[in-house]
Amino acid sequence: MIIVIQCADQVGLVASISAVVAQQQLNIVSMREYVDTTEHLFFMRLEVEEIVDPTELELQLKTVLPAEATIHINPLPHKKIAVLVTKEYHCLADILIRNFFNTLGATVQCVIGNHDDLRDVCERFGIQFYHVSHADKSKDTFEQEISHLIQPYQPDYLVLAKFMRILSPAFVAEYPMRVINIHHSFLPAFIGANPYRKAYERGVKLIGATAHYVSNELDEGPIIAQQIIPVNHSFTVADMVNAGKEIETSVLAKALKLVFEDRVFVYNNKTVVFE
Amino acid sequence: MIIVIQCADQVGLVASISAVVAQQQLNIVSMREYVDTTEHLFFMRLEVEEIVDPTELELQLKTVLPAEATIHINPLPHKKIAVLVTKEYHCLADILIRNFFNTLGATVQCVIGNHDDLRDVCERFGIQFYHVSHADKSKDTFEQEISHLIQPYQPDYLVLAKFMRILSPAFVAEYPMRVINIHHSFLPAFIGANPYRKAYERGVKLIGATAHYVSNELDEGPIIAQQIIPVNHSFTVADMVNAGKEIETSVLAKALKLVFEDRVFVYNNKTVVFE
């Protein structure tokens, strides 16, 4: 069972929280805590061996925590997700494979593509695929069609697995800190479109990928994970795109694992990640 | 102030320890703990803002800890070291530079070389250099000469910065888990002499370096830090040696920083490292 706490910092928090946990005879398997001493914020992730009634435990924790504390207790952590894609298969296929073999830490409920290219691979794994074209309609209509499809599933997270349309602030606001994107550059370098072309023109010696929560600003949301690989003068833009796919796949997989295991906290447009 | 605790695990340890700390109005800046659930061992490193009397705090901690608990409280953590070298300069020079600019986290008291080659660089920094040749004498005599020189300094750690003689178990036993070596391979690959030649002959695509505590068995002590760099078919043995020097320097620097900041625990010939 995982217990996740975020609140204002005060002296004795660890003592009070661990006292509550000890009273309940819960055995702490792993405890991670972090204090942002500038912002006076306290973050804790506890893993205990036993599974108990979350309601009672939450009540007891509230008695020792500041009023505004956020407490999440996940008896059986397992998330539900919807995946948005365009044409590129690599991130989606990795998610589908892990989903199929039950190692994703979440269940893929459906996949929505603004192109129809990835229907086949989804259907081979028995995953519902919806094609919602963005052509010949307003962004508003496009997003309403997506929302309408997603709603019945009540997913915990939307995963943008190389979804190449920019979502409106209104859409994103429906899923606050629940939309996860993979951006094909080492943010904040090369924000926006065609990052590999920009990287090529700048003559960089490393290229990167960044998994982040989507906020209102393009490519400006809290970063969850980043990774790079070396490139050199002999790489064309196409070579960089291909090399980048490998780390896009791997950094998105890593970020999803962290999020699904309740290891990521968000504040001030940054993340605390207990790896 | 840093508080370091190692003891048998039991329910409620975090609660009891943090209660003691809170009673003393100490503000925890950082807390790291780990439980080896197989061996039922508990490890904790606490950093508190305030500096208080260690004797009193230790007494209070003892009242809540199991009988055999190891407690170290470092009010002003700063270590003293003696460095043993042979002919290669890279690790020694890095230590001397950090020592000179007060960023080593320790004070170099003296350097002992079984060759005289590195005297000049030491003396340029005003560091006492002793030449103790191993030639024409027994290992026993050789080590007694070294011991005799070191003793007045009472160093906390001996650092083997590319010291190419094997120390006897008797010598090492004088400094239990206080002798730190840099081995020029990714242990346990290529134990013993000429690891780069062996790596070359095996045709590996990565070479490594390992910083570890010295125990009785050659290159078998607890590992503190490891690092690798890529190599390829075009590397001669000499190229590997040169490339290796860069990571030997950097992995030893990293290991020393971890040890000097009291972030490394040893048990079962392994380390717990709170990075």
Next chain:
Amino acid sequence: MIIVIQCADQVGLVASISAVVAQQQLNIVSMREYVDTTEHLFFMRLEVEEIVDPTELELQLKTVLPAEATIHINPLPHKKIAVLVTKEYHCLADILIRNFFNTLGATVQCVIGNHDDLRDVCERFGIQFYHVSHADKSKDTFEQEISHLIQPYQPDYLVLAKFMRILSPAFVAEYPMRVINIHHSFLPAFIGANPYRKAYERGVKLIGATAHYVSNELDEGPIIAQQIIPVNHSFTVADMVNAGKEIETSVLAKALKLVFEDRVFVYNNKTVVFE
């Protein structure tokens, strides 16, 4: 078109070879060469824009090369492979996905498992799966059954994608330097079974994976690619196994790409790799 040459070194080889290529009005897109100056061996990989008759070009090259030279000219490089597996899906699934989307650089002709677990994922992609149990039969019989199944496909390479049986020298000899294995350790550390348990017990701070050709000696064949990831004291053996899967997948993918693009030469139980 790719031209690959391996021969004894002699002065003027590059001049003679490039003169032949220039005579044929072939435009060199990329040229890589390496001379092992100890062994006096010459290796070259040429990529030219045009596609011409290989027979004629080979004849002309032979006139300027030493007698024993090996020349391979691949007008349309595309390999055929058979994949051997046991129960773990990660390497196989990665291969199947790339095969499905035509980015593998080879065609998967069939998959053979000594367990039946991975039949489903193969069949979802329309790939023929054969179950050949090793139980209740001699290794000889087991391998004959596999050989018999493979033979009609005439694959260029056998890929051991986490195939957990040791193949006999006799079997391997049928496919000299054409069997590629992924070993779940940073060879030559932790040769043989249970490398992650051994890594755990040794307390290493990095774990690795190695893709190599299979030779007669267990885990002693020429290394194609290696990769590592950091681990720490909190990793159980199971955590290491899981972390290891990510690099096993990625290092095997990298090695296969190198081999399928004719970038790997073998000699003296080592490889020359023109990345």
Next chain:
Amino acid sequence: MIIVIQCADQVGLVASISAVVAQQQLNIVSMREYVDTTEHLFFMRLEVEEIVDPTELELQLKTVLPAEATIHINPLPHKKIAVLVTKEYHCLADILIRNFFNTLGATVQCVIGNHDDLRDVCERFGIQFYHVSHADKSKDTFEQEISHLIQPYQPDYLVLAKFMRILSPAFVAEYPMRVINIHHSFLPAFIGANPYRKAYERGVKLIGATAHYVSNELDEGPIIAQQIIPVNHSFTVADMVNAGKEIETSVLAKALKLVFEDRVFVYNNKTVVFE
């Protein structure tokens, strides 16, 4: 002996060049070539065992190369450098140490600091240190003072080893593609001042360092080498600065080695690097 050629591409260049080299009975130890097929540019670096008269060889090479070809022949490659610093010691000390032990591949002729802090470490190694304060004078005067000091040394390169003043285009123009800077970020992310603060505020998970030639635009010159290290939420700005120093040191050392060994070509504000 090293031969470096940069010219317009044409069919048969490798053949013609290697024919010239073979005629002279020169034994090629290593040959690297690259063609930018978009810009139709050809780059080659040759290492031959023998040392011959460069004038005669250059004449012969000119007969087979396009008119505008750049040819550099270094019989005894060893460069001379002047180093500019401010207060931070880490890059300078690394250079001084390598210089002292003759492993830099260049000779440090003098060090100029706009603060006096690093005089001591220079003088301990017998290196001439000049203090040129930027205070109370125009940039023009400041730079003239520096130029005046440097001129008698005729250095091949100026190395900005954490020199924190921006040099004017006029000054840089005196040393075209001969001023090498270490920038404390992963360019093009965090151009300009305080990159670690910006990285901290953006919440990145990796920080980088970039060695590049200085051109007219701030931090926009051709990149030679880049490197990154992971950071996390627990890093303060000061922690990032300290972690960054390690890679600044190492990436500058790597870039200098590449430049001093004539492995770096510049065109279109990018580099070709034959590692």
